[in-house]
Amino acid sequence: MTKLQGAPVRVIANGEEALATAAELTESFRPGAAGRDAERRLPLEELGRLSASGLLGITVPAAHGGADVPAATLAEVFRLLATADASLAQIPQSHFVYVHVLRRQGSPAQQEFFFGEVLAGRRFGNAQSEKGTRHVQDIRTRLGPQDDGSYLLTGVKHYATGALFADWIPVLARAADDGELYVAYVPRGAAGVTVLDDWDGMGQRTTASGTVRLDRVVVPADRVVPHHLTFRGPQLHGAVAQLLHAAIDAGIAAGALAEAAEFVRTRSRPWFESGLETAAEDPLLIQRFGELSVQVRAAEALLASAARTVDAAAKGLTDDTAAEASIAVAAAKVQAGAAAVETSSALFELAGTRSALDGLNLHRHWRDARTHTLHDPARWKVQHIGRYVLNGTRPPRHGLL
Structure with missing residues (x-):
């Protein structure tokens, strides 16, 4: 230890x-x-x-x-x-x-x-996303070389999940001279680093995904990694990152379904027209729970399959195996996101009026699902899956698939 x-x-x-x-x-x-x-x-x-x-x-x-x-x-x-x-x-x-x-x-x-x-238990955060740019890959934070071989890092990052709690903050930045992409690993307490707890999202409320300000932060050369090289050949960077997002969505779906079932078993009253003693005996509720369970199980199965595909690709990384991994993960992410949103919303339909009481905070499942699934659009993942299946077009190497 x-x-x-x-x-x-x-x-x-x-x-x-x-x-x-x-x-x-x-x-x-x-x-x-x-x-x-x-x-x-x-x-x-x-x-x-x-x-x-x-x-x-x-x-x-x-x-x-x-x-x-x-x-x-x-x-x-x-x-x-x-x-x-x-x-x-x-x-x-x-x-x-x-x-x-x-x-x-x-x-x-x-x-x-x-x-x-x-x-040793040290935590990495992140400082990658930015506001006000043309798109998510339009990175304005700059890493400029100094005469002594170190770098100056300047920029503002948003949605920096984990930064507030981090020992090290990996910062995504472009080189000031040629615009290539790098990751600078910066100590949380370094001079010029300010981390703001200003996240006010409706969901994932305790991630503290706030703002990171970088004001001429000095970064030694041995704390800078050439991330642009990752995308010059087959890679699993995006597949691994997206796999973890899919896992979170699948977990939200399973957690919401389990809490809905517990509520119906222990707190819900049967609808008077059913003639039943308990809500859990209602065949209409049973049917809906069955349908949602199929969605959650499908998400879990696709997640497990995608993870195995990533592992197989890692053992023999080629353009083809990397593409198959990215497509498998994309499918898992689409299904998991849909299951999370549907199940966390259906919780109220199943559990009834009392489940909407604010003090129970059952709506956190839906708020978390709806917030997290906005991370990147499922519609583009479906597009890449379709192009791959129909025309054999490999997905792009941009790190988000």
Whole structure:
């Protein structure tokens, strides 16, 4: 074990241990989820336990002391956490994405340093999205070289999930001279870095996905990774990132369905025309629960299939295997997003009027689903799937598929 601010940090040995740890944490996080959301109480204590559990280090390569779990295990970890608290599950999504960036483009020295940080329980946030630009890939944050070999980083980032809670903030920036894409790994407390807790979304309320201001932040050369090289050949960067988003959506759907079933079994009254003693005996409700269960199971099955496809591609990465992985993940994301929105909305239809009471905060499932599924449009994923199936057109290498 290593130490995290005086607390021991476990180093998880394998996938089985990772899943068992995730299941244990999920059950401990579940009881307080509604209250944290209702009061917008940031999950600092819960994130400390997540760090200490060792889960943040499970994708570190075995050569560096990590469990190096497959994508299938990682996706299931995220799905489990999201069944309890979608905000809490969303916070480490960027952490694993930027661990993956280091696996792909980090130098040996960078990997040795940062993988050590991760195994010690240190958290990566993110600073990538920007407001007011032409589109999501129009990155205005600039990384300019200095005479001593270091860089100056300047820009403003929004929707920076995890940054407020991070030890390191990976910043997506373009080189001032040639516009190429880089990731600068910046300490949370570095001079010139300001992280604002100004996120006011209707859902995922406790992710603290606020603003990061970067005012002439000095970045040593050995903290900069050439991310543009990722997209000059077959890559799984987008597939891995999107797989985790799909897992969160699938978890939201499963969590909403489980809470709806519990409410109907224990708190709902039967409709008087049914002539039944309990709401759970109502064949109309039974039918609807069955239909929603099919949607949730389909999301979970596509998620598992997509994760296996990503793992297969990682063992033999080519243009064809990378394309198949991206398409499989796109299909899983479309289904999981639809299941999350439908199930979290149908919860009220199934549970009845009392389920809409604000004090119960059952609407957090729908608010989380509706907010998270706006991350990137499903309609474009369907387009890429259709082009691939009909014409064999591989999806683009832009990191969002």
